[in-house]
Amino acid sequence: MQAPDPFENFLGxxxxxxxxxxxxDLTAALAPLGLKPAEASILxxxxxQPGLTQSEIGKLLGIQRANMAPLIAGLMRRGLVERRSVDGRSQALKLTPAGEKLRAAAWAANAAHESRIFAPLTAPxxxxxxxxxxxxxxxxANN
Amino acid sequence: MQAPDPFENFLGxxxxxxxxxxxxDLTAALAPLGLKPAEASILxxxxxQPGLTQSEIGKLLGIQRANMAPLIAGLMRRGLVERRSVDGRSQALKLTPAGEKLRAAAWAANAAHESRIFAPLTAPxxxxxxxxxxxxxxxxANN
DNA sequence: CATGATTGCTATTGCATATAGCAAATTTAA
DNA sequence: TTAAATTTGCTATATGCAATAGCAATCATG
Structure with a gap:
């Protein structure tokens, strides 16, 4: 507490x-692909799990419905994701071919980023x- | 990668x-004291380390000069922190008695919060x- | 002394998150 | 089966944190 670093024992x-x-670092790694971390995780x-609705994705990722709307709209506008009506309310989402291609690229960039950042740790x-x-x-998680 | 949870192996x-x-949780724990996490860490x-300037605090906490200005202004307005001119530019900061009192309360709330969150882990x-x-x-850290 | 660096600051932007509320559709329960 | 409650997608809006650009005053250096 009198130490020069008062945060020594605060995990948070x-x-x-x-x-x-x-x-x-992840944001920078995904930027060349035109993706933000939240968008990549949706892909x-x-x-x-193809066929998830946007509400379900939100619950899994801890993103609220209200904030999912513009995220999905952006992915749709770019032709990365497509919808199929399940009923009058919900719509099942899946990747388009372009979306799958970009997902694969993002996945590779993400894996490289992880290796870079966590290199100091052994695999175990x-x-x-x-x-x-x-x-x-x-x-x-309140899911 | 085909697993239901694609994040299984992503540390990030x-x-x-x-x-x-x-x-x-920390924000909620500090809210009754009228402090945000960033403000508490400054206290x-x-x-x-009494006598730090706001630029120095910023470097230590990873907060930029531009964003330190309103933070310190808020703490001063509430009478929690006071300044002493070092020279025409920089000013040494220290806690007022009220600031020290609030810091102690925040510290206790923070410690309780840590215990709550990290209870599942053993001390080692x-x-x-x-x-x-x-x-x-x-x-x-670019300090 | 002149140039460059530092300090504190304003203004502005972007991004992630949060709440409130709405209309349409669906589910449930009386 | 009708009425009430819930779900879904959405808009609008507010907040907290971080980032950039730029400025004036001050200080340090060559």
Whole structure:
């Protein structure tokens, strides 16, 4: 507490600093593809779970309905995602061929970014870190 | 990659989700004191290193000069921080008695928040996690 | 002394998140 | 089966944080 660094023992501080640095690097890595991190994660999700509605995507990613609307609109405008009406309200989403192509490129850029940032950790340390982080955030996801 | 959760192996994703959850909880914990996380961290820093200028605080916290100005102005307006001119340009900052009182309350709220969030981890696991996070972000701090 | 750097600041922008509210459609329950 | 509650997609709007550009005053250096 009298130490020059009062944040020494605050996990939240280090978490925040790292998260900001990582997001900044990821944003730069995806920028050449014209994608923001949130958009890329939507493409990833639609690859593995085609047919999700935008509300479902929002719940999975922790993005609210109101904020999903312009995100999906942007992806549709660029021809990366297409809709199919399920009923009068909801619409199933899936990647277009262009969307799948861009998703693959984003995935590769994302993997390269991860290697760059987390190089200081051994593979087992990374696995362990992922497990710890997931254990900590999942109880707070309101899905 | 075909798994239902494409983020399984992306450290950045879990980092982000946890950081958002933690910041949300911390913001709520500090709100009754009328402090935002960034303001509280400035108070912490001025407790352990009184006399810092706002530019120095910015470098330590990763906040730019332009964004420090309104933050410090707000703390001064509330009588939590006071200035002493070092020279015609820079001014040394320190906590007022009211500022120190509020800092102590914020510190306690922050510690309680940390206990709540990181309860699932053992003490050694927390220490290890902090070390890993710091190792990862410090190379990216441009100070 | 002159040039360059530093400090604090304003103005503005972008982005992610949050709430409130709405209309249409669907589900449920009386 | 009709009425009430819920769901979906959406608009509008507000906030917090970060980023850039630029400015005037001050200080440091050659």
């Amino acid at each position: 501080y280090h978490l925040r600093r790292l998260s900001v640095a990582v997001m900044s 990833y999700l639609l690859k593995s 340390a990374r696995e362990n870190l992922i497990t710890q982080l997931r254990t900590l955030w999942q109880p707070h | 994703y879990h980092l982000r989700r946890l950081s958002v959850a933690v910041m949300s 912490y820093l001025l407790k352990s 696991a927390r220490e290890n996690l902090i070390t890993q996070l710091r190792t990862l972000w410090q190379p990216h």
